[in-house]
Amino acid sequence: MSAGPRLVIVLSGKRKSGKDYLSDQLVSRLEQHASSATAQDKAAATLTSTGTPSAGLVRVVRLSGPLKEQYAKEHNLDFQELLAASQYKETYRADMIKWGEAKRNADPSFFCRTATAGADTFQIWIVSDARRASDLDYFRTAFGSRCFAVRVVASDAARESRGYVFTAGVDDAESECGLDGAAFDLVVRNDGEQGTLQAGIDALVKMALDACSMNA
Numbered sequence: 621m622s623a624g625p626r627l628v629i630v631l632s633g634k635r636k637s638g639k640d641y642l643s644d645q646l647v648s649r650l651e652q653h654a655s656s657a658t659a660q661d662k663a664a665a666t667l668t669s670t671g672t673p674s675a676g677l678v679r680v681v682r683l684s685g686p687l688k689e690q691y692a693k694e695h696n697l698d699f700q701e702l703l704a705a706s707q708y709k710e711t712y713r714a715d716m717i718k719w720g721e722a723k724r725n726a727d728p729s730f731f732c733r734t735a736t737a738g739a740d741t742f743q744i745w746i747v748s749d750a751r752r753a754s755d756l757d758y759f760r761t762a763f764g765s766r767c768f769a770v771r772v773v774a775s776d777a778a779r780e781s782r783g784y785v786f787t788a789g790v791d792d793a794e795s796e797c798g799l800d801g802a803a804f805d806l807v808v809r810n811d812g813e814q815g816t817l818q819a820g821i822d823a824l825v826k827m828a829l830d831a832c833s834m835n836a
């Protein structure tokens with residue numbers, strides 16, 4: 621039986637704060653480390669974010685993945701379009717939130733369990749979209765000190781420049797506000813000033829490589 625992940629980085633933040641952007645940057649930096657490793661090291665630590673069955677270093681876990689997949693099936697929608705940062709996703713977001721809420725009320729850890737199924741062979745998990753206290757509780761309870769909670773913060777102006785427009789029923793819902801008062805291990809600012817973001821990325825990459833006993 622696998623020992624599970626060595627480090628679980630749980631990202632949360634408001635809409636368009638840059639959670640996916642940060643997640644992509646982390647994967648890309650870790651991939652660079654893998655490609656500069658020796659051929660032998662590479663064989664032992666194949667990096668992938670897509671989830672092949674072989675052992676790998678990093679896996680991006682999207683809690684909204686199973687939610688969107690099931691919602692798309694039940695409503696005859698395009699699952700891939702719902703995953704993208706598109707207008708299509710925004711059109712269905714409010715209804716999807718309500719639908720997910722009902723599922724979660726019946727079983728609070730359903731989406732966390734489903735999204736991480738099969739990820740045990742990966743050493744680093746990046747959970748890219750924690751939204752509720754129950755999401756964070758799930759990973760803290762399951763992984764203790766191996767869980768590292770990161771809040772991505774951006775100004776309204778920065779978020780608006782990325783397409784954010786306040787929407788009642790979305791931006792005042794639990795999915796946006798459920799972690800407003802939570803305690804985080806690290807807060808990363810992503811206002812568009814690359815230096816601040818890079819410092820956060822550097823710290824997280826170092827932590828991930830340390831957890832895997834790899835050199836930074």
Ligand SMILES: Nc1ncnc2c1ncn2[C@@H]1O[C@H](COP(=O)(O)OP(=O)(O)OP(=O)(O)O)[C@@H](O)[C@H]1O
Binds near residue numbers: 633636638640642705
């Ligand atoms: N520092 C940055 N530099 C350049 N582009 C960025 C930066 N941060 C975010 N973006 C871009 O802004 C857009 C929104 O960011 P992203 O999708 O990462 O936000 P999010 O927090 O995951 O949003 P949501 O909750 O809606 O999924 C994306 O197109 C992303 O590429």
